[in-house]
Amino acid sequence: MNIQNVGETEDDPLGQWPAKYMMGPPSMAPDWHPLLEKWGLQVLKKAGFINYSLHIHPVFRKAMWKDLEDEDYKVIEPALLIASAYLDDEITLTYFHAMAAGPEEMGTFSDDVLGECNIATIPETLAREKQIEAYAKIRKMCDFTTWKFESVHRMSKSHCTGMMKPLFQTETDSMTPPDTISNTHQSEIYLSDQFGPQLLLYEQQAGAGNRTYDTLQRAAGIPPNKMITILAEGVLARTTVTLAITILHEFVHAFGKAYFPKPVLDHPFEPWFPGKRTNEQGCSFEEFVFGGMIKSLNIWVPPMSLGWDGWQNISPAFGLWFDENEDQWFVHDPAGAQAIMNDYLPVDRSRPKKLWPIPQEWCQRLLTDGMWNDQVTRFGQRAYKLPRLEYWATYRWQRGGPGVWKTGQERWNAVPRDPVSDTAPTWL
Numbered sequence: 001m002n003i004q005n006v007g008e009t010e011d012d013p014l015g016q017w018p019a020k021y022m023m024g025p026p027s028m029a030p031d032w033h034p035l036l037e038k039w040g041l042q043v044l045k046k047a048g049f050i051n052y053s054l055h056i057h058p059v060f061r062k063a064m065w066k067d068l069e070d071e072d073y074k075v076i077e078p079a080l081l082i083a084s085a086y087l088d089d090e091i092t093l094t095y096f097h098a099m100a101a102g103p104e105e106m107g108t109f110s111d112d113v114l115g116e117c118n119i120a121t122i123p124e125t126l127a128r129e130k131q132i133e134a135y136a137k138i139r140k141m142c143d144f145t146t147w148k149f150e151s152v153h154r155m156s157k158s159h160c161t162g163m164m165k166p167l168f169q170t171e172t173d174s175m176t177p178p179d180t181i182s183n184t185h186q187s188e189i190y191l192s193d194q195f196g197p198q199l200l201l202y203e204q205q206a207g208a209g210n211r212t213y214d215t216l217q218r219a220a221g222i223p224p225n226k227m228i229t230i231l232a233e234g235v236l237a238r239t240t241v242t243l244a245i246t247i248l249h250e251f252v253h254a255f256g257k258a259y260f261p262k263p264v265l266d267h268p269f270e271p272w273f274p275g276k277r278t279n280e281q282g283c284s285f286e287e288f289v290f291g292g293m294i295k296s297l298n299i300w301v302p303p304m305s306l307g308w309d310g311w312q313n314i315s316p317a318f319g320l321w322f323d324e325n326e327d328q329w330f331v332h333d334p335a336g337a338q339a340i341m342n343d344y345l346p347v348d349r350s351r352p353k354k355l356w357p358i359p360q361e362w363c364q365r366l367l368t369d370g371m372w373n374d375q376v377t378r379f380g381q382r383a384y385k386l387p388r389l390e391y392w393a394t395y396r397w398q399r400g401g402p403g404v405w406k407t408g409q410e411r412w413n414a415v416p417r418d419p420v421s422d423t424a425p426t427w428l
Contacts, residue, residue, distance in 0.1 A: 007301075008186055016223045020042075021039050023038070023039060023043050024040050025037050025040065026040055026041050031197070044241065045176075048399045054081040054372055055084060056077065056081060056084050057083070058139055058243045059145065059251065060084060060143055060147075060247070060367045062296055064145065064146060065147045065148065066147065066148040067148065067189055068147075073299065075196050076196060076199065077193075077241060077261060078240050078367060079241075080247070082241065082366050083244040083248050085376075086244075087138065087248070090126070091127055091381045093134040093138075094122050094124070094125070095125055095288055096120055097122075097133070098122045099120060099256055099271065099281070100134070100259040100260075102197065103112060103118045103260075105260065106118040106128045106271055107119045109176075115281070118271040118272065119151070119272045119273065120273055121274065122274075137255075137259065138255070141255060141258060144186045144187065144254070145188075145189060145258075146187075147189050148189070149189075149191050149196065150163075150166040150191070152194045155191075156356070162189065162191045162246040162249060163189070163190050164188070164250045164253040164254050164257070165188045166185040167187060168177075184259060184260070186257075187253070189251065189254055191246060194314050195239070195246075199236065199239055202315065205232035205236075206232040206233040206236045216308065219304055222276070235317055236362040237366075237367060238315070239314065241363045241366055241367075242296065242313075242316060243292055244366075245286065248289075249283065249285065249313070256270045256271075272284075277327040278330050283327065286380045290322070290386050291386045292322030292323060292324070294322050294340060294358065295320065295321055296312050296313050296320060296321075296323065297319040297321045298316075299312070300404060320357075320363070321355055322355075322356055322386055323355045323356070323396070324353055324355075328349075332379075349398045352395040352397045352398075354393055354394075354395055355394050356386070356392065357391050357392055360391070362386065366384065371383065374412070
Protein backbone atom coordinates (compact mmCIF):
# COMPACT_ATOMS: atom_id res chain seq x y z
CA MET A 1 0.00 0.00 0.00
CA ASN A 2 1.21 3.49 -0.81
CA ILE A 3 1.02 5.18 2.61
CA GLN A 4 0.97 8.95 2.62
CA ASN A 5 0.03 11.46 5.27
CA VAL A 6 -2.93 12.77 3.30
CA GLY A 7 -6.67 12.90 3.74
CA GLU A 8 -8.86 13.15 6.80
CA THR A 9 -11.37 10.29 6.80
CA GLU A 10 -11.63 6.51 6.59
CA ASP A 11 -12.95 6.85 3.04
CA ASP A 12 -9.88 8.33 1.39
CA PRO A 13 -9.06 7.21 -2.15
CA LEU A 14 -7.39 3.85 -2.66
CA GLY A 15 -3.67 3.97 -1.87
CA GLN A 16 -3.84 6.98 0.44
CA TRP A 17 -3.52 6.88 4.22
CA PRO A 18 -5.63 9.07 6.55
CA ALA A 19 -3.57 11.81 8.14
CA LYS A 20 -4.68 10.94 11.67
CA TYR A 21 -2.45 7.84 11.52
CA MET A 22 0.94 9.48 11.89
CA MET A 23 4.08 7.98 10.43
CA GLY A 24 7.55 8.30 11.86
CA PRO A 25 8.99 7.61 15.34
CA PRO A 26 6.48 7.57 18.20
CA SER A 27 8.37 10.34 20.02
CA MET A 28 11.45 12.53 19.65
CA ALA A 29 13.51 10.10 21.76
CA PRO A 30 16.47 8.67 19.80
CA ASP A 31 17.21 5.06 18.83
CA TRP A 32 13.84 3.55 17.94
CA HIS A 33 13.68 0.14 16.21
CA PRO A 34 14.06 0.76 12.45
CA LEU A 35 10.46 -0.34 11.73
CA LEU A 36 9.09 1.94 14.43
CA GLU A 37 11.39 4.72 13.23
CA LYS A 38 9.87 4.47 9.74
CA TRP A 39 6.20 3.61 10.30
CA GLY A 40 5.34 4.52 13.87
CA LEU A 41 2.95 2.71 16.22
CA GLN A 42 -0.29 4.13 14.81
CA VAL A 43 0.35 3.09 11.23
CA LEU A 44 1.58 -0.41 12.19
CA LYS A 45 -1.50 -0.92 14.36
CA LYS A 46 -3.93 0.33 11.72
CA ALA A 47 -2.27 -1.80 9.04
CA GLY A 48 -2.81 -4.94 11.11
CA PHE A 49 0.72 -5.65 12.32
CA ILE A 50 -0.10 -5.26 16.02
CA ASN A 51 -3.80 -6.03 16.35
CA TYR A 52 -6.06 -7.75 13.87
CA SER A 53 -9.81 -7.89 13.55
CA LEU A 54 -12.17 -8.44 10.67
CA HIS A 55 -13.20 -5.29 8.87
CA ILE A 56 -16.08 -4.39 6.59
CA HIS A 57 -15.10 -3.99 2.95
CA PRO A 58 -15.63 -0.50 1.48
CA VAL A 59 -18.31 -1.80 -0.92
CA PHE A 60 -20.44 -2.87 2.07
CA ARG A 61 -19.99 0.20 4.29
CA LYS A 62 -22.94 2.14 5.63
CA ALA A 63 -22.71 4.86 2.97
CA MET A 64 -23.42 2.27 0.26
CA TRP A 65 -26.89 1.46 1.63
CA LYS A 66 -30.07 3.38 0.84
CA ASP A 67 -32.45 4.28 3.66
CA LEU A 68 -30.79 2.04 6.25
CA GLU A 69 -30.76 3.20 9.86
CA ASP A 70 -27.64 2.84 12.00
CA GLU A 71 -29.28 0.28 14.31
CA ASP A 72 -30.39 -1.82 11.31
CA TYR A 73 -26.90 -1.70 9.82
CA LYS A 74 -25.53 -2.92 13.15
CA VAL A 75 -27.77 -6.00 12.96
CA ILE A 76 -26.34 -7.10 9.58
CA GLU A 77 -22.68 -6.36 10.45
CA PRO A 78 -21.76 -10.01 11.24
CA ALA A 79 -22.93 -11.03 7.75
CA LEU A 80 -21.01 -8.11 6.21
CA LEU A 81 -17.85 -9.19 8.04
CA ILE A 82 -18.12 -12.70 6.58
CA ALA A 83 -18.78 -11.36 3.08
CA SER A 84 -15.83 -8.95 3.45
CA ALA A 85 -13.48 -11.74 4.54
CA TYR A 86 -14.31 -13.73 1.41
CA LEU A 87 -14.01 -10.66 -0.81
CA ASP A 88 -10.56 -9.85 0.60
CA ASP A 89 -9.18 -13.37 0.16
CA GLU A 90 -6.46 -13.60 -2.49
CA ILE A 91 -8.05 -16.74 -3.97
CA THR A 92 -11.26 -14.75 -4.52
CA LEU A 93 -9.27 -12.05 -6.31
CA THR A 94 -8.35 -14.56 -9.03
CA TYR A 95 -12.06 -14.97 -9.85
CA PHE A 96 -12.69 -11.24 -10.16
CA HIS A 97 -9.52 -10.84 -12.20
CA ALA A 98 -10.86 -13.42 -14.67
CA MET A 99 -14.30 -11.76 -14.83
CA ALA A 100 -12.85 -8.32 -15.53
CA ALA A 101 -10.39 -9.50 -18.19
CA GLY A 102 -12.71 -8.47 -21.03
CA PRO A 103 -13.94 -10.54 -24.00
CA GLU A 104 -10.78 -9.86 -25.98
CA GLU A 105 -8.71 -11.73 -23.36
CA MET A 106 -11.19 -14.61 -22.92
CA GLY A 107 -11.50 -17.82 -24.87
CA THR A 108 -14.60 -18.61 -26.91
CA PHE A 109 -16.80 -21.61 -27.64
CA SER A 110 -19.63 -22.13 -30.09
CA ASP A 111 -23.09 -23.33 -29.10
CA ASP A 112 -25.91 -24.21 -31.53
CA VAL A 113 -28.40 -22.06 -29.61
CA LEU A 114 -26.21 -19.28 -28.22
CA GLY A 115 -23.66 -18.86 -30.98
CA GLU A 116 -20.16 -17.71 -30.00
CA CYS A 117 -19.75 -17.22 -26.26
CA ASN A 118 -16.94 -16.10 -23.98
CA ILE A 119 -15.31 -18.39 -21.45
CA ALA A 120 -13.01 -17.01 -18.76
CA THR A 121 -10.08 -18.82 -17.18
CA ILE A 122 -9.23 -18.42 -13.51
CA PRO A 123 -5.46 -18.35 -12.86
CA GLU A 124 -4.15 -20.46 -9.98
CA THR A 125 -2.34 -17.46 -8.54
CA LEU A 126 -2.01 -13.76 -9.26
CA ALA A 127 1.14 -11.66 -9.20
CA ARG A 128 1.11 -8.94 -6.58
CA GLU A 129 0.42 -6.16 -9.08
CA LYS A 130 -2.52 -8.14 -10.53
CA GLN A 131 -3.94 -8.65 -7.04
CA ILE A 132 -3.80 -4.90 -6.44
CA GLU A 133 -5.47 -4.29 -9.81
CA ALA A 134 -8.27 -6.76 -9.06
CA TYR A 135 -8.81 -5.29 -5.60
CA ALA A 136 -8.92 -1.78 -7.07
CA LYS A 137 -11.67 -2.86 -9.49
CA ILE A 138 -13.68 -4.34 -6.65
CA ARG A 139 -13.13 -1.18 -4.62
CA LYS A 140 -14.24 0.88 -7.63
CA MET A 141 -17.64 -0.79 -7.33
CA CYS A 142 -18.32 1.79 -4.62
CA ASP A 143 -19.02 4.12 -7.54
CA PHE A 144 -21.12 1.63 -9.50
CA THR A 145 -23.36 -0.04 -6.91
CA THR A 146 -25.96 0.76 -4.26
CA TRP A 147 -27.63 -1.59 -1.76
CA LYS A 148 -31.18 -1.59 -0.52
CA PHE A 149 -33.58 -3.80 1.44
CA GLU A 150 -36.74 -4.51 -0.52
CA SER A 151 -40.18 -5.73 0.53
CA VAL A 152 -40.33 -9.48 1.07
CA HIS A 153 -43.53 -9.51 -1.01
CA ARG A 154 -41.72 -8.12 -4.04
CA MET A 155 -38.82 -10.52 -3.53
CA SER A 156 -41.12 -13.51 -3.15
CA LYS A 157 -42.69 -12.78 -6.54
CA SER A 158 -39.26 -13.47 -8.04
CA HIS A 159 -38.73 -16.47 -5.72
CA CYS A 160 -35.48 -15.04 -4.38
CA THR A 161 -33.93 -13.41 -1.32
CA GLY A 162 -31.75 -11.06 -3.34
CA MET A 163 -31.68 -9.54 -6.82
CA MET A 164 -29.50 -7.25 -8.89
CA LYS A 165 -31.04 -4.62 -11.15
CA PRO A 166 -28.80 -3.02 -13.80
CA LEU A 167 -29.23 0.68 -14.49
CA PHE A 168 -29.14 0.55 -18.26
CA GLN A 169 -29.06 4.30 -18.70
CA THR A 170 -25.64 4.66 -17.08
CA GLU A 171 -22.29 3.34 -18.24
CA THR A 172 -19.55 2.68 -15.70
CA ASP A 173 -16.37 4.66 -15.54
CA SER A 174 -13.28 2.70 -16.44
CA MET A 175 -10.18 2.70 -14.25
CA THR A 176 -8.76 5.46 -16.44
CA PRO A 177 -11.42 8.19 -16.75
CA PRO A 178 -12.78 9.89 -18.74
CA ASP A 179 -12.98 6.78 -20.96
CA THR A 180 -15.88 4.38 -20.37
CA ILE A 181 -16.33 0.65 -20.75
CA SER A 182 -18.97 0.53 -23.44
CA ASN A 183 -22.13 -1.52 -22.89
CA THR A 184 -21.59 -1.91 -19.15
CA HIS A 185 -23.84 -0.62 -16.42
CA GLN A 186 -24.17 0.47 -12.83
CA SER A 187 -26.40 -1.61 -10.55
CA GLU A 188 -28.80 -1.55 -7.63
CA ILE A 189 -28.82 -4.61 -5.39
CA TYR A 190 -31.97 -5.53 -3.44
CA LEU A 191 -32.13 -7.89 -0.46
CA SER A 192 -35.23 -9.17 1.32
CA ASP A 193 -36.19 -6.84 4.15
CA GLN A 194 -36.93 -9.88 6.34
CA PHE A 195 -33.23 -10.56 6.94
CA GLY A 196 -32.94 -7.76 9.50
CA PRO A 197 -36.00 -8.65 11.61
CA GLN A 198 -35.12 -12.34 11.54
CA LEU A 199 -31.52 -11.69 12.63
CA LEU A 200 -32.70 -9.43 15.44
CA LEU A 201 -35.33 -11.94 16.56
CA TYR A 202 -32.94 -14.89 16.77
CA GLU A 203 -30.18 -12.78 18.31
CA GLN A 204 -32.58 -11.97 21.14
CA GLN A 205 -33.79 -15.56 21.42
CA ALA A 206 -30.25 -16.94 21.32
CA GLY A 207 -29.25 -14.60 24.13
CA ALA A 208 -32.09 -16.02 26.20
CA GLY A 209 -31.17 -19.60 25.30
CA ASN A 210 -34.49 -20.14 23.54
CA ARG A 211 -35.60 -23.00 21.35
CA THR A 212 -37.75 -22.43 18.31
CA TYR A 213 -39.67 -23.74 15.28
CA ASP A 214 -42.21 -26.08 16.89
CA THR A 215 -44.83 -24.18 14.84
CA LEU A 216 -43.22 -25.10 11.52
CA GLN A 217 -42.90 -28.75 12.49
CA ARG A 218 -46.58 -28.85 13.48
CA ALA A 219 -47.54 -27.20 10.16
CA ALA A 220 -45.69 -30.00 8.37
CA GLY A 221 -47.73 -32.60 10.25
CA ILE A 222 -44.73 -34.03 12.11
CA PRO A 223 -45.96 -36.03 15.13
CA PRO A 224 -44.59 -35.02 18.57
CA ASN A 225 -42.45 -38.15 18.90
CA LYS A 226 -40.58 -37.20 15.69
CA MET A 227 -40.13 -33.46 16.37
CA ILE A 228 -36.68 -32.13 17.21
CA THR A 229 -35.38 -29.31 19.39
CA ILE A 230 -33.86 -26.43 17.41
CA LEU A 231 -31.71 -23.84 19.17
CA ALA A 232 -32.18 -20.19 18.22
CA GLU A 233 -28.40 -19.79 18.27
CA GLY A 234 -28.09 -22.21 15.36
CA VAL A 235 -30.82 -20.50 13.32
CA LEU A 236 -29.08 -17.15 13.95
CA ALA A 237 -25.77 -18.48 12.60
CA ARG A 238 -27.40 -20.00 9.51
CA THR A 239 -29.38 -16.81 8.82
CA THR A 240 -26.18 -14.76 9.09
CA VAL A 241 -24.32 -17.06 6.70
CA THR A 242 -27.27 -17.07 4.28
CA LEU A 243 -27.30 -13.26 4.18
CA ALA A 244 -23.52 -13.15 3.61
CA ILE A 245 -23.82 -15.61 0.71
CA THR A 246 -26.72 -13.65 -0.80
CA ILE A 247 -24.68 -10.44 -0.60
CA LEU A 248 -21.71 -12.04 -2.35
CA HIS A 249 -23.91 -13.70 -4.98
CA GLU A 250 -25.56 -10.43 -6.01
CA PHE A 251 -22.32 -8.45 -5.82
CA VAL A 252 -20.74 -10.81 -8.37
CA HIS A 253 -23.61 -10.05 -10.76
CA ALA A 254 -23.11 -6.31 -10.27
CA PHE A 255 -19.36 -6.68 -10.86
CA GLY A 256 -20.08 -8.48 -14.12
CA LYS A 257 -22.39 -5.70 -15.26
CA ALA A 258 -19.66 -3.17 -14.52
CA TYR A 259 -16.80 -4.91 -16.34
CA PHE A 260 -18.21 -7.46 -18.83
CA PRO A 261 -19.70 -5.64 -21.85
CA LYS A 262 -22.97 -6.75 -23.45
CA PRO A 263 -22.74 -5.24 -26.96
CA VAL A 264 -26.12 -6.45 -28.28
CA LEU A 265 -29.39 -7.41 -26.63
CA ASP A 266 -29.20 -11.13 -27.41
CA HIS A 267 -25.58 -11.46 -26.26
CA PRO A 268 -25.20 -13.51 -23.02
CA PHE A 269 -25.21 -11.29 -19.96
CA GLU A 270 -22.16 -12.90 -18.38
CA PRO A 271 -19.19 -15.09 -19.40
CA TRP A 272 -18.83 -18.79 -18.63
CA PHE A 273 -16.17 -20.49 -16.54
CA PRO A 274 -14.65 -23.88 -17.42
CA GLY A 275 -16.81 -26.85 -16.50
CA LYS A 276 -19.99 -24.81 -16.02
CA ARG A 277 -23.08 -25.27 -18.19
CA THR A 278 -24.61 -21.97 -17.09
CA ASN A 279 -23.18 -18.48 -17.11
CA GLU A 280 -25.12 -17.61 -13.92
CA GLN A 281 -22.16 -15.92 -12.25
CA GLY A 282 -23.57 -15.90 -8.73
CA CYS A 283 -23.86 -19.71 -8.86
CA SER A 284 -20.43 -20.11 -10.46
CA PHE A 285 -18.84 -17.91 -7.80
CA GLU A 286 -20.46 -19.82 -4.93
CA GLU A 287 -19.23 -23.13 -6.33
CA PHE A 288 -15.73 -21.71 -6.84
CA VAL A 289 -15.44 -20.24 -3.35
CA PHE A 290 -17.40 -22.71 -1.22
CA GLY A 291 -17.26 -25.84 -3.34
CA GLY A 292 -21.03 -25.91 -3.86
CA MET A 293 -24.28 -23.93 -3.88
CA ILE A 294 -25.44 -23.53 -0.26
CA LYS A 295 -29.20 -23.86 0.27
CA SER A 296 -31.67 -24.13 3.09
CA LEU A 297 -32.75 -27.67 4.01
CA ASN A 298 -36.45 -26.80 3.84
CA ILE A 299 -39.53 -28.65 4.97
CA TRP A 300 -42.27 -27.93 2.45
CA VAL A 301 -44.86 -30.68 2.16
CA PRO A 302 -48.60 -30.61 1.49
CA PRO A 303 -50.61 -28.69 2.46
CA MET A 304 -48.00 -26.02 3.42
CA SER A 305 -48.10 -22.80 1.39
CA LEU A 306 -45.24 -21.22 -0.55
CA GLY A 307 -44.78 -18.70 2.27
CA TRP A 308 -43.36 -21.40 4.55
CA ASP A 309 -40.68 -22.17 1.98
CA GLY A 310 -39.73 -18.51 1.56
CA TRP A 311 -39.44 -18.04 5.31
CA GLN A 312 -36.96 -20.92 5.61
CA ASN A 313 -34.88 -19.61 2.70
CA ILE A 314 -34.11 -16.56 4.86
CA SER A 315 -33.85 -18.31 8.24
CA PRO A 316 -32.92 -21.96 7.65
CA ALA A 317 -34.51 -23.84 10.54
CA PHE A 318 -33.46 -27.35 9.61
CA GLY A 319 -29.91 -26.84 8.44
CA LEU A 320 -28.14 -26.24 5.13
CA TRP A 321 -27.12 -28.48 2.23
CA PHE A 322 -25.33 -28.38 -1.12
CA ASP A 323 -25.07 -30.53 -4.23
CA GLU A 324 -22.32 -31.53 -6.61
CA ASN A 325 -23.27 -29.71 -9.83
CA GLU A 326 -25.91 -27.02 -9.52
CA ASP A 327 -26.39 -26.70 -13.29
CA GLN A 328 -26.32 -30.40 -14.22
CA TRP A 329 -30.00 -30.49 -15.23
CA PHE A 330 -30.48 -26.87 -16.30
CA VAL A 331 -32.18 -26.24 -19.64
CA HIS A 332 -32.10 -23.09 -21.72
CA ASP A 333 -34.80 -20.50 -21.07
CA PRO A 334 -34.91 -18.01 -23.98
CA ALA A 335 -36.62 -15.45 -21.74
CA GLY A 336 -34.11 -15.86 -18.90
CA ALA A 337 -31.24 -13.52 -18.09
CA GLN A 338 -28.75 -16.41 -17.98
CA ALA A 339 -28.06 -18.91 -20.71
CA ILE A 340 -27.32 -22.64 -20.73
CA MET A 341 -24.85 -24.51 -22.90
CA ASN A 342 -26.93 -27.00 -24.90
CA ASP A 343 -24.45 -28.20 -27.47
CA TYR A 344 -21.02 -27.50 -25.94
CA LEU A 345 -21.95 -29.16 -22.60
CA PRO A 346 -25.23 -31.07 -23.04
CA VAL A 347 -27.60 -31.74 -20.15
CA ASP A 348 -26.90 -35.02 -18.35
CA ARG A 349 -30.11 -36.59 -17.05
CA SER A 350 -28.72 -40.10 -16.76
CA ARG A 351 -26.56 -39.34 -13.75
CA PRO A 352 -27.97 -38.49 -10.31
CA LYS A 353 -27.01 -35.48 -8.23
CA LYS A 354 -25.10 -36.03 -5.03
CA LEU A 355 -26.36 -34.08 -2.01
CA TRP A 356 -24.53 -33.35 1.24
CA PRO A 357 -25.79 -31.87 4.53
CA ILE A 358 -23.61 -29.04 5.93
CA PRO A 359 -22.41 -29.43 9.54
CA GLN A 360 -23.57 -26.65 11.84
CA GLU A 361 -19.96 -26.38 13.05
CA TRP A 362 -19.00 -25.03 9.62
CA CYS A 363 -21.48 -22.14 10.00
CA GLN A 364 -20.34 -21.40 13.55
CA ARG A 365 -16.66 -21.33 12.55
CA LEU A 366 -17.31 -18.72 9.86
CA LEU A 367 -18.42 -16.37 12.63
CA THR A 368 -15.16 -16.67 14.61
CA ASP A 369 -12.01 -14.58 14.37
CA GLY A 370 -10.03 -17.81 14.65
CA MET A 371 -11.27 -18.96 11.25
CA TRP A 372 -9.95 -15.88 9.46
CA ASN A 373 -6.97 -15.00 11.70
CA ASP A 374 -5.58 -18.51 12.02
CA GLN A 375 -7.19 -21.23 9.86
CA VAL A 376 -7.31 -19.31 6.56
CA THR A 377 -3.76 -18.05 7.14
CA ARG A 378 -2.52 -21.61 7.66
CA PHE A 379 -4.66 -23.61 5.22
CA GLY A 380 -5.93 -21.08 2.67
CA GLN A 381 -9.16 -21.87 0.81
CA ARG A 382 -9.31 -25.35 2.33
CA ALA A 383 -10.22 -23.79 5.67
CA TYR A 384 -13.61 -22.55 4.47
CA LYS A 385 -14.47 -25.05 1.72
CA LEU A 386 -17.63 -27.03 2.39
CA PRO A 387 -16.84 -30.43 3.92
CA ARG A 388 -18.04 -33.39 1.83
CA LEU A 389 -19.05 -35.96 4.41
CA GLU A 390 -19.44 -38.98 2.13
CA TYR A 391 -21.09 -41.18 4.72
CA TRP A 392 -23.95 -38.66 5.04
CA ALA A 393 -24.41 -38.03 1.31
CA THR A 394 -27.46 -39.13 -0.66
CA TYR A 395 -28.56 -39.05 -4.30
CA ARG A 396 -31.34 -37.36 -6.20
CA TRP A 397 -32.46 -38.68 -9.58
CA GLN A 398 -34.13 -36.71 -12.36
CA ARG A 399 -37.63 -38.17 -12.54
CA GLY A 400 -41.16 -37.10 -13.28
CA GLY A 401 -44.06 -37.04 -10.87
CA PRO A 402 -45.71 -34.71 -8.40
CA GLY A 403 -44.07 -32.68 -5.67
CA VAL A 404 -40.80 -30.76 -5.44
CA TRP A 405 -38.36 -33.57 -4.76
CA LYS A 406 -40.33 -36.50 -6.27
CA THR A 407 -39.65 -38.62 -3.18
CA GLY A 408 -41.94 -40.91 -1.20
CA GLN A 409 -43.94 -41.93 -4.25
CA GLU A 410 -45.49 -44.79 -2.29
CA ARG A 411 -47.01 -42.27 0.12
CA TRP A 412 -48.66 -39.95 -2.43
CA ASN A 413 -51.94 -41.84 -2.32
CA ALA A 414 -52.20 -41.88 1.47
CA VAL A 415 -55.54 -40.77 2.90
CA PRO A 416 -55.38 -36.94 3.16
CA ARG A 417 -56.16 -35.15 6.40
CA ASP A 418 -58.34 -32.73 4.47
CA PRO A 419 -59.88 -33.86 1.17
CA VAL A 420 -59.58 -30.34 -0.32
CA SER A 421 -56.34 -28.77 0.95
CA ASP A 422 -54.28 -31.94 1.46
CA THR A 423 -54.68 -33.84 -1.78
CA ALA A 424 -51.01 -34.63 -2.16
CA PRO A 425 -50.70 -35.59 -5.87
CA THR A 426 -52.09 -32.24 -7.06
CA TRP A 427 -50.64 -29.82 -4.55
CA LEU A 428 -48.14 -28.46 -7.11
